[in-house]
Amino acid sequence: MSQPFVRPDVRAFLDYLNGLDGPRSHQVSLEQARGMMHASRHAFDAEVGKLAVIRDIAGGPCPMRLFDARAERGPGPVMVFYHGGGFVLGDIDTHAPLCAEIARLLDLPVISVDYRLAPEHPFPAGVEDAIASARWVAGNPPELGRAATGLILAGDSAGGNFTIVAALALRDEPAAVPVIAQWPIYPAANPTEGYPSFTDFGEGYLLTREGMNWFDQCYAPDAKDWRYDPLHQNQRGIPPTLVVTASLDPIRDQGRAYAAACAQAGVSVVYLEAEGTIHGFMNLRKSLPSAQIDLERCCAHLKVMLL
Template structure:
């Protein structure tokens, strides 16, 4: 078997993560796993950095947080962000640095959605929150304080799954404003199918096969429901789509398959595979300086899709 290319900064991080005795989410239990993700933000991710606006938003179907590089903004598009964490981990705080950087690079308001987590709230509670939040934001509610003329849906990993499902839901039953684009980042795009990348990268590349199995046990999805496996639906009619994957990710091939399905359905699709890096790299920009370049490249492509 050919040895995969691994970036130097990724190799250094994996050397630490794979030391004897290192714990994974599946090894430590629910609360400790959530605590590990919070700790990893401060150890491995960039700082939030300066913003004109960073405030929690009340009144919606679930908690949300608004990030904006501008204090005052004319009506325009808004990016809705769904965090990753296997449907079990993550919240507004764990993904704050990424949301803040997207707000700066895109020069758009970003609303991060704190959907209900499993196992306390198993499938479909979280994805129902995701869809309801997008509809609420599309209505420019007074609590949000924005004039929203269109939505850009984005999210990483499990949040990439919610991005796709929400785009499909709003295609079939439109919200008050259109979805202009979607940006699933290393998404769980076809979780009911076994792909070769799971065998190739399921151990030793940060996200493990065992942790993924534990996430699934907590989430308790219905494998026949398109809100879990969005490739069960035809993707035709979706907005312009940017799919980003990591070359060393056990769910890389789910993202590949999703991008291929979009292109086959006639959706304007850009597929970026970031070679030599791992699942979650956009939340590891302090430990992985190369991820900042990846993020800037993603934003460049997203801007072009929206402009067209």
């Protein structure tokens, strides 16, 4: 493979990371690995910043947190967001900066879902929480404090997998309000299939083959279950879709394949590949200033979808 294009801020960040001594997250205890992800948020991501509403929501199938740029809001669309972290790491706090910025850029309420994590809760616990939480929000419970007229499902990496699965589940068994769009961000969309990007970018680009194998061992999925590999399902009838990938991501080709499957099924789909950047760039906006531009571009496309 010829040398790929790498953005200058991404090259500086990778040089820093790859020059560090010490173990990776898959080489330490589970508690330490989760602590490392929290530490990386404060070291590499933007601040949460001021927002009119940031509050935890009780009463649902799992903990959730509402982010909203407006203190009061009439009925309208609501985003349900599933964080990444390989089904093992991450939570509402690690993705709070991203959810807050999406709420600002889209001027929409964003509900972040704190689904159960593996290995304490292996497959399908987390994805069951993802589906149940979307259905719960669609039911306009009083705890929500506002009426949802439609859902936008979104999430990054493992959360991108949950986004696709939840959209399919609510297609087949509709909720109280429809899913009007989905936004899988560098999604684990087809994890049972081997792709060139897994080999090409599986070392030296933040997300590694060894790390992904560890995630898979913890998650302990059933490879034949479509709730693990949603490309086992026909995508016909799912809502307008924005698929985002990073060109230097080992799971890039899964996102490409998913976008192609959507197009082949007649779904209205926009595919954006962030050239020269890495998996996880949405959570690295302090270290990667170019990621802010990527996020703004995604939100601009999503706004058009919601017209």
